[in-house]
Amino acid sequence: MALWGGRFASGPADSVAALSRSVDFDWRLVQYDIRVNVAHVHGLERSGVINSQDGEKIVSTLAELSREIAGGLFSYNGEDEDVHSAVERGLIAKLGSLGGAVRAGRSRNDLVVTDFKLYLIDHILEIGSLVGELVSAFNDLAEKYSEAVAPGFTHLQHAQPISFGHELAKHSHALLRDIDRIADWLTRNDFSPLGAGALAGSSLQPDPEVTARELGFSDVHRNSIDAVSDRDFVAEALFILSVIGVHLSRIGEEFTLWSSTEFGWAKIDDAYSTGSSIMPQKKNPDIAELARGKSGRLIGNLTGLLVTLKGLPFAYNRDLQEDKEPVFDSVETLLILLPALIGMVATTTFNTEKMEASAAAGHSLATEIADFLARAGVPFAHAHEIAGKCVRVAEEKGIEVHELSNDELQATDPLLTEKIRAVLSAHGAIASRSAVGATSIASVARQISHLRVEHERSQALLVTRRNAFTEMMTI
Numbered sequence: 046m047a048l049w050g051g052r053f054a055s056g057p058a059d060s061v062a063a064l065s066r067s068v069d070f071d072w073r074l075v076q077y078d079i080r081v082n083v084a085h086v087h088g089l090e091r092s093g094v095i096n097s098q099d100g101e102k103i104v105s106t107l108a109e110l111s112r113e114i115a116g117g118l119f120s121y122n123g124e125d126e127d128v129h130s131a132v133e134r135g136l137i138a139k140l141g142s143l144g145g146a147v148r149a150g151r152s153r154n155d156l157v158v159t160d161f162k163l164y165l166i167d168h169i170l171e172i173g174s175l176v177g178e179l180v181s182a183f184n185d186l187a188e189k190y191s192e193a194v195a196p197g198f199t200h201l202q203h204a205q206p207i208s209f210g211h212e213l214a215k216h217s218h219a220l221l222r223d224i225d226r227i228a229d230w231l232t233r234n235d236f237s238p239l240g241a242g243a244l245a246g247s248s249l250q251p252d253p254e255v256t257a258r259e260l261g262f263s264d265v266h267r268n269s270i271d272a273v274s275d276r277d278f279v280a281e282a283l284f285i286l287s288v289i290g291v292h293l294s295r296i297g298e299e300f301t302l303w304s305s306t307e308f309g310w311a312k313i314d315d316a317y318s319t320g321s322s323i324m325p326q327k328k329n330p331d332i333a334e335l336a337r338g339k340s341g342r343l344i345g346n347l348t349g350l351l352v353t354l355k356g357l358p359f360a361y362n363r364d365l366q367e368d369k370e371p372v373f374d375s376v377e378t379l380l381i382l383l384p385a386l387i388g389m390v391a392t393t394t395f396n397t398e399k400m401e402a403s404a405a406a407g408h409s410l411a412t413e414i415a416d417f418l419a420r421a422g423v424p425f426a427h428a429h430e431i432a433g434k435c436v437r438v439a440e441e442k443g444i445e446v447h448e449l450s451n452d453e454l455q456a457t458d459p460l461l462t463e464k465i466r467a468v469l470s471a472h473g474a475i476a477s478r479s480a481v482g483a484t485s486i487a488s489v490a491r492q493i494s495h496l497r498v499e500h501e502r503s504q505a506l507l508v509t510r511r512n513a514f515t516e517m518m519t520i
Contacts, residue, residue: 062126065126066126067127067366068121068126068127068131069121071127071128071157072121072131073164073369074128074160074161074164075114075131075132076114076115076518077159077160077163078128078129078132078160079107079108079111079520080163080260080517080520081156082107082132082156084256084259084260085147085156085239085256086104086147087104088252088253088256089146089147089150089249089250091252092249092250092252094149095149099146103143103144103146106139106140107132107136107520110135110136110139111520113135127157129156149249150242150247150249150250151242151250154242154244154273154360154361155241155269158238158273158275159237159238159260161369162234162278163518165234165372166514167514168380169227169230169285169376170227170507172376172379172380172383173223173227173228173503173507174507174511175384175387176224176289176383177224177500177503177504179386179387179390180224180500182387182390183213183214183220184214184217186210186391186393187492187493188210188490190208190210190395191209191493192208193395193397193401194206194208194209194397194400194471194472195207195209195401196400196405196409197409197484202407203406205409205410205412205474206405206410207475208485208489209397209400210489210493211484211488214492214496216296217496217500219295220292221500221503223288224503225503228503228507231510234278234281236257236263236266236272237257237262237264238265238266238275239257239265240253240256240265241266241272242269242273243360243361244269244273244274244361246269253265261514270360273360274361276354276368279350279368280347280354283343283346283350283371283372283375286375286376286379287343290340290379291340291343293336293339293383293386294339296390297332297334297337298337300333300390301330301333301334304330304333304393309399310400311393311395312394312396313328313392313393314393315328317332317385317388317393318331332386333386335382336386339382342378343375346371346372347375349367350371353367405445408445410445410446411436412432412474413447413465413468413473413474413477414431414432415429415432416428416468417469418432418458421460431457434458435449435454435457435461438453438457447470451463
């Protein structure tokens with residue numbers, strides 16, 4: 046049964062029906078649609094539009110439909126325009142005309158945006174949990190390799206020696222910010238649109254606040270027009286998902302580099318690698334590369350939606366049908382990517398001897414010379430120049446700066462006494478950086494302890510929200 050049409054002399058042309066049809070993708074919202082309809086029926090009972098006996102029948106039938114959908118016994122068909130018409134068809138098939146009573150006091154405008162919010166809450170919690178698993182994998186790796194010495198890079202050039210655990214732990218910080226953004230999103234978008242009707246509110250639903258609490262929201266939108274036209278929550282969710290994608294891309298880039306023959310640092314487990322159909326020797330870091338590649342579609346989904354939203358006038362417009370597919374694609378991309386990346390990170394091993402052998406290469410200890418002179422009272426600009434001269438002397442001799450003899454160092458500047466040897470090594474350089482957030486082994490140990498506390502805090506928040514959501518969805 047069409048949800049509209051009384052004022053039309055004929056139905057839509059086939060091409061219009063095909064263009065309007067969204068059920069092929071918005072069927073993902075069906076369980077949320079049923080739950081929202083249950084809350085809506087409860088509201089209609091409170092307002093006296095439906096008597097309690099009829100309301101109980103409708104709610105019971107909605108619960109029956111939910112079970113049939115979960116069991117594959119009911120689905121949309123070729124006549125359904127969208128998820129809402131499919132659900133109503135199922136109700137009417139079981140209840141006759143009473144099934145159509147559920148439409149009173151609501152519009153597809155407020156219904157769909159409420160469904161969509163619940164879908165996003167559900168799935169962004171799942172993604173947050175998976176990001177948390179990736180944080181845990183990096184924390185474990187960082188602790189395992191906290192005493193491993195490696196070259197640090199800027200501009201992909203050797204910069205300064207670091208603890209490799211420090212290098213790995215940086216990803217945990219970025220990913221925890223992603224989870225914090227999810228938590229912020231959950232708070233900022235904790236408002237129910239149901240009751241806004243098409244745009245002006247509903248005379249048949251006088252207490253949408255009660256319905257909002259039933260659906261797990263803290264409050265309702267304070268403007269019914271904003272309620273049906275707001276897609277900030279969608280754009281913001283896509284932004285969060287795209288930033289997660291960017292972080293996964295950077296992880297993928299590093300693991301791709303580290304596992305190359307030229308680096309030879311990382312050994313990615315066979316279960317998370319692929320081979321070549323023509324070159325028998327190949328072991329390719331495809332999971333890392335896919336993490337890098339899929340970030341493009343996540344960013345594209347955000348960009349596409351923003352372009353759709355930028356010129357929309359007043360209240361609801363059919364353009365907003367285009368809000369769902371980018372979200373479904375981004376959500377499903379991350380749900381398939383994250384488990385594979387978690388497995389790859391957790392099972393990768395590193396060649397600590399090879400990393401340490403190159404930790405001081407590229408004159409990466411030159412900063413230690415400048416810092417040593419600065420501690421001796423030399424203005425840093427002058428100390429920097431002296432250290433640069435040491436690098437030039439070393440290059441002329443074809444050696445690394447830390448391989449200069451004591452006499453060669455003192456010939457460059459008399460203040461460069463043999464005491465500099467305490468820091469003019471990769472281990473010494475790392476040990477000297479003991480402040481909060483720095484790369485000494487002790488600092489990294491404190492950092493990892495902090496990361497584990499933050500990880501537990503973030504996961505506890507997500508679990509609390511997940512439990513509340515699961516309870517709310519139970520009819």
